[in-house]
Amino acid sequence: xxxxxxxxxxxxxxxxxxxxxxxxxxxxxxxxxxxxxxxxxxxxxxxxxxxxxxxxxxxxxxxxxxxxxxxxxxxxxxxxxxxxxxxxxxxxxxxxxxxxxxxxxxxxxxxxxxxxxxxxxxxxxxxxxxxxxxxxxxxxxxxxxxxxxxxxxxxxxxxxxxxxxxxxxxxxxxxxxxxxxxxxxxxxxxxxxxxxxxxxxxxxxxxxxxxxxxxxxxxxxxxxxxxxxxxxxxxxxxxxxxxxxxxxxxx
Ligand SMILES: [Zn+2]
Numbered sequence: 001x002x003x004x005x006x007x008x009x010x011x012x013x014x015x016x017x018x019x020x021x022x023x024x025x026x027x028x029x030x031x032x033x034x035x036x037x038x039x040x041x042x043x044x045x046x047x048x049x050x051x052x053x054x055x056x057x058x059x060x061x062x063x064x065x066x067x068x069x070x071x072x073x074x075x076x077x078x079x080x081x082x083x084x085x086x087x088x089x090x091x092x093x094x095x096x097x098x099x100x101x102x103x104x105x106x107x108x109x110x111x112x113x114x115x116x117x118x119x120x121x122x123x124x125x126x127x128x129x130x131x132x133x134x135x136x137x138x139x140x141x142x143x144x145x146x147x148x149x150x151x152x153x154x155x156x157x158x159x160x161x162x163x164x165x166x167x168x169x170x171x172x173x174x175x176x177x178x179x180x181x182x183x184x185x186x187x188x189x190x191x192x193x194x195x196x197x198x199x200x201x202x203x204x205x206x207x208x209x210x211x212x213x214x215x216x217x218x219x220x221x222x223x224x225x226x227x228x229x230x231x232x233x234x235x236x237x238x239x240x241x242x243x244x245x246x247x248x249x250x251x
């Protein structure tokens with residue numbers, strides 16, 4: 001059922017200030033920008049000291065092609081969603097959205113959120129937007145699938161989220177249509193894989209990254225709607241420090 005195409009968006013607005021009352025005022029500008037994150041709080045020191053940080057610039061001439069690496073096993077499912085403006089991005093929380101399987105290990109999809117421009121670069125080039133789909137396995141380890149967006153046609157899958165972005169920090173809105181993260185994916189699921197970190201404080205490492213090679217499209221007005229709230233929320237690329245980047249084909 002293509003319920004996401006429905007425009008009826010009777011949105012339930014609420015404000016959850018508690019989640020934002022605490023914490024540290026990291027940002028993407030000025031004295032609290034990415035270059036200063038490690039200075040803002042002791043628990044953010046990995047942002048500076050970590051050797052496996054994200055995002056990275058993928059040099060496609062240097063990637064290793066692996067015959068052993070398997071395609072990502074996508075098993076996303078349509079379910080309820082809640083859109084949150086968390087003060088750093090727009091995030092869609094998903095309590096029952098399915099999972100991915102990486103090397104035989106299942107990671108449940110928890111949420112996706114956006115950065116503009118894309119944090120990851122491919123051969124030095126960034127894209128206007130990226131979606132990070134964040135997953136966790138039974139051991140609590142994280143895996144992120146990144147979907148790059150280029151300017152083009154309106155993206156129908158983004159529509160229920162982008163048509164009514166919660167404008168205020170701390171504002172949440174329940175989606176009245178089911179969200180299926182599979183609708184965000186390109187047809188070709190070839191990807192670049194590497195070990196990295198959260199791209200926001202505390203910059204924790206041991207995160208599995210999968211950047212899909214093929215971008216999908218969004219319209220200029222969709223991009224503008226996001227940039228009206230977040231003009232720039234991308235951490236600069238980080239040194240590879242000898243990490244391997246694998247290029248894996250889709251099946
Ligand atoms: Zn992210």
